[in-house]
Amino acid sequence: MYHSTLESKQKIGNISKLSFRTKFPGPIRSVEDDHLRTEDPIGVDIIDESLYYFKSNIFFSSFEIKNEADRNLVYLTLYIIECLKVIANASNRNAASNDLFQLALSMSSIPGDPKFPLNNMFQKPNNVREGDEMKSYLTQLRQECGVRVLNLAWPENDVPSKWWCCFAKRKFLNITLA
Incomplete structure (x- = not known):
């Protein structure tokens, strides 16, 4: 089991408000150096870390x-699993x-909502x-994560990577977000 090495002094509920590289509008404007591992010269954000540990943690x-x-x-x-389901079922890139993009915007439940599957781990706003900030932060996080998953799982225009799409049917913690 791999854990995050990132830290932030800012929180929303009990979620760390970590900066990440993004082009989408939202509460995160840019990556701040205090959220990045110092031993990594190119800087790793929470999305990079999630993608890096995904294939290990999924089991x-x-x-x-x-x-x-x-x-x-x-x-x-x-969320990466949900992205892989979408990619596996898509007709083209x-x-x-x-x-x-639609998936990122449609998932609007936050901790405390009856439909949110991780209420036992997450504190409600x-x-x-704080609820609006959390919703905006999670939406921005999902949008950026979706772009990065697509770039990894479907790097070219012809077919998605079977080495990523094979995880679309797996469950992590026996939970699904959708």
């Missing part, structure tokens, strides 16, 4: 949360890209403002 049916960033890692691992 676990339990996950011990050691820090707030681990919650981000769990959420993104589950452009359709997959559009479907992933303390107030409406």
Whole structure:
């Protein structure tokens, strides 16, 4: 089991508000150096880390949360599976890209909502403002993650990678986000 090595002083509920490289609008503007591992000269953000550990962590049916960033890692691992399902069922790369964008926007439940599958790990927001910030942060995180998963799982225009799509049918922690 691999845990996140990233840290942040900022939190939303009990989720770490980690910076990441993104082109999508939202509460994260840019990557801040204090969220990146110092031994990595190119900088690794939470999405990179989730993708890097995905193929190892996917086989676990339990996950011990050691820090707030681990919650981000769990959420993104589950979201990567949803992305792979979309990619595996898409007719072409452009359709997959559009479907992933729609998926990122359509998943609007946050901790505390009855439909949110990780309520036992995540703390619900303390107030409406924090809830809006969490919803915006998770949406921005999903949008950027979808783009990166697509670039890995469907690197060329012809067919998706079987080495990524084979994980579309797996469950992490016996949970699905959708």
